[in-house]
Amino acid sequence: MRQGLRPAPQIPPCPSFIKGGWGNVAPRIYVVLSALLLVALLIGIMQGAVAFSPLIVLKILLRSAGIPLGPVTWQPADETILLELRLPRVLGAALVGAALATAGVLFQGLLRNPLADPYIIGTSAGAGFAATVAILILPPASVLGFGSVALSAFVGGLLAVFLVYRVARVDGHSSPVTLLLAGVIVNAVLGYLGSLSILLFEGSEFRLRRVFSWLMGGIAVNDPGQLLAVGPLIVVGIVVACGCAVPLNALAVGEEGAQALGVDMDWESRRIIALGALLTGAAVSISGLIGFLGLAVPHILRLLLGPDHRRLLPASALAGAALLVLADTAARSMLAPVELPVGIFTALLGGPLFLFLLRRNGRESGWR
């Protein structure tokens, strides 16, 4: 009876985009972003320690497909470089970029926090700690083309997210704030355990550079088979993630508001966390920890397109893929034949764009 005396809960007015449906998704933006990705892929395939002209690329590709076109005007090594090293790596960069940007949108939307990124609820330290230990003590085993470092990073990242999720879950419910704080705590503890393991393990000084370079991120497709494992996982993950657009939009009016709109928040948050963790883990297993991209790309797209997740998710995936392909090309070519960590270039390419859009839009950050 006491409940009847309370005033009815204030349900905020329902913005049109929360109601669902796929109308008004602005196909033009996908054409532009797909063209951008295509150009990025072309540049990525042509540029590197060894540069190829588009004609040579085309000839080598056709020849490998069994259609010889004209005489061989290139060194035999070029075929190896293009088909076995360059192409898998460019595709790997596109997959990782798409996965990180999508995971960034998922976590920013779920946690309703503009500072959220794909690593925020444990992945970075979980994967980082596991990879550090693997670099320092594990023999270089290989499963599906993945070395022990990649596998450890994948498993470590997922375990850390699971730990954060369980810790943050109180009375069958996990709020964004507890998730964030638990993520920060687990990241800190595992991060320092990683540093401690460097200091403790005998002979770690011989692998310090490798640990450092892994933590800075770099696309490494050591076996084209890796793409066959990670590719479907990331593509399916992104498609399923796009299905989370409507509940994520509903979350814009707060958790209670979303519940009132008929969204099963417990189920949705579990699904979004699992998806985000899988996408991030798959990305980390071929790239190490690439910073900034998963944070910045969703913001950049939000500034351009507004907060509707139905557009934001697929557009971020395309833009993330294009940005990382370009960043990786820069990392390979800038000081060639020296390879630089790709994280430097995601920040150098994405940072100024992010700042420019932030300034241009003034107070309107596209964030609600």
Next chain:
Amino acid sequence: MRRQLILLFGIVLLLWGAADAAFLTVVDDAGRSVTLDGPPKRIIALTPGNTEILFALGAEDRIVAVDRWSDFPPAARAKPQVAPFNPSLEQIVSFSPDLILSTHGGVEPLLPLERHGIRVMVFAPRTLDDIYRNILLIGRIVDAEARAEGLVRAMRQRVAAVVAKVRDAPRPKVFIEFDGSDPSRPFTAGSGSFIDVLVQLAGGANVAARSRTAWPQFSLEELIRADPDLIILSDASAPINPQTPELVASRSGWSHLRAVRLGAIAAIDSNAISRPGPRIVEGLELLAGLLHPDRFR
């Protein structure tokens, strides 16, 4: 009379000052001017190179502690050890040293010790001449000048002998792997590194010489393009995941390298080519032997 007294007083002061003057003032590799009041009796050597120089000069009695990596000569392992990262100042003071020989990167935490009369010198040689200079300098410090000069003379002779043997030989292209645990971009030694200098003297052409950093991660694309005649694994003796020619051959993409197909992969003791001490000439001879097997033995 008065002026003469003042003059006399001044002369006395000058003489007194001269008697108390520094035993030795040196400018170390960090550009710091370090003044020693007397020959150091208790030295801590914080790099394996410094330890090996002190032993070679017969000054091992003056060493009170070494870093954990100083494992040569075997007698060095019997010395008390100091942690290599951020050594404990308390532990260092407990050895009551009067001189610490360190290198770049490790020296900053030690500088406060200078207030307690513990002198700190930075030795960071980049060329063979730097090593000779450091040996002569340490020779002066530990009162073994003649021995240092003899050692440097012998080293110069051995280097000259190697250079003479390989002078007119073709220069094979060589890739020196420093850490291959990421096979898509192995760490190597580029220009500005000690190993690059040794490869040149040993009559080889370092395929990573074009890189602008001393310890770059090298592009596998470029390695396949350059197609070296010889791959030298300095990570074959690493305590974690030591690399072997079989492991190198099994790496994805590496089977296209001529050196891998022909089995031209050799291991080298990484300490011999990376420690800036007396043994560096042995490293040079090892390298030259791998690059020009027909001219050595």
